[in-house]
Amino acid sequence: MNKIIKYLLSFLFFTQISCQEKKDHKITTPMTKYEWSEGTSAALGYPMEVYKGGIDYEGGGWLSLDNGMTPGTYSWGTLSNGMSNNFKGLPIRLDFIWMSYMENQFYLIDKAVDTDKIREYLKKGFDVKVTNGSGDIEHMTYDKFGIGLAPGGVVVVWVAGIGYQKEIGRYQAEKVKIPESEIAKLDSHENRFWRKDYLDMVHSREQIIPAKVREENKGKPIPFGLWDTYRTRYSWKLAFELPEKAKLYPLANVKLTTINGEREQFETTKPPLSQNEMRAIPTKIVFDFVGADGKEYGGECSLNEKSSFEAFKTVFGDTPNSTKADIIVKVNEANSYLTIKLKGENGKEAFIKADSIEVF
Secondary structure: OHHHHHHHHHHHHHHHHHHHHHHHHHHHOOOOOEEEEEEEEEOOOOOEEEEEEEEEEOOOEEEEOOOOEEOOOOOOOOOOOOOOOEEEOOEEEEEEEEEEOOOOEEEEEEEEOOHHHHHHHHHHOEEEEOOOOOOOEEEEOOOEEEEEEEOOOEEEEEEEEOOEEEEEEEEEOEEEOOOHHHHOOOOOOHHHHHOHHHHHHHHHOOOOOOHHHHHHHOOOOOOOOHHHHOOOOEEEEEEEEOOOOOEEOOOOOEEEEEOOOOEEEEOOOOOOOOOOEEEOOEEEEEEEEEOOOOOEEEEEEEEOHHHHHHHHHHHHOOOOOOOOEEEEEEEOOOOOOEEEEEEEOOOOEEEEOEEEEEEO
């Protein structure tokens, strides 16, 4: 009996030691850190500002987002410059309160983000051509964590790098009211969210909301739900129709921006230029080409939002996966103008108007 008891005690002792070693090993396993900074984005005409809080990241770290106002002067997905560009664990949670100025409403977001998806993007990275004109390829990765804040408490998260930006997820925040007792303790800078002079400045300053945008939005209701519409994806790819004997410039990539804040680039020397993928509606296309005269030209177009939605409605109807389509960029023989057409495999097609076109 004594032998059995001794055996059991020895077994339990060594089992405990073994488990402790595994536990200790788990604790001391080094965590992979990545070099990244944070950035915020607001929709055109709808400035946002974080009141307090920030981002939790792996390893018990925390990063404040109280870095000043994110003005509504740029397109959705344009990220501000972050304050923390160093090596750290990846984001795991959003936990902050912000002010949506055009609603005069505070929102609270307290949600976990898809860290595994972020890690996958950072590990995979992307290839881009270096900007020295050599055509050499450089492998890079995403180095910015972007947070978009839109009316209605919409929060969209992206990862971004040079020439690339990909959506991680969409989250819904809740309306909150800051207690009067908390407001009373704030100093003259911290209580700006409630001061009339500050709010009047936000609504009237050109650098925060362009005058043209203020005038266009005057008297109109806030288009709640619009930024979810931006996330709708369709099966399409880019195609070019260039003058005879002209070709895309082999030492530069074609650059694409879509309405949901994503960006990507395409290799010009390996046909086809791009494959059909589920993408949001395009907003900007930038490319270079060599004309029949051997000269290098640049092309750039910013697509009209209303015309783009109408064209995709014409071709795809109410079902985004009903067909596949091409966005065809056609340059005229004089290398001075271009048109954009959406053409579906179902035989339907529609031209898309542009807010600006440059061929130079």
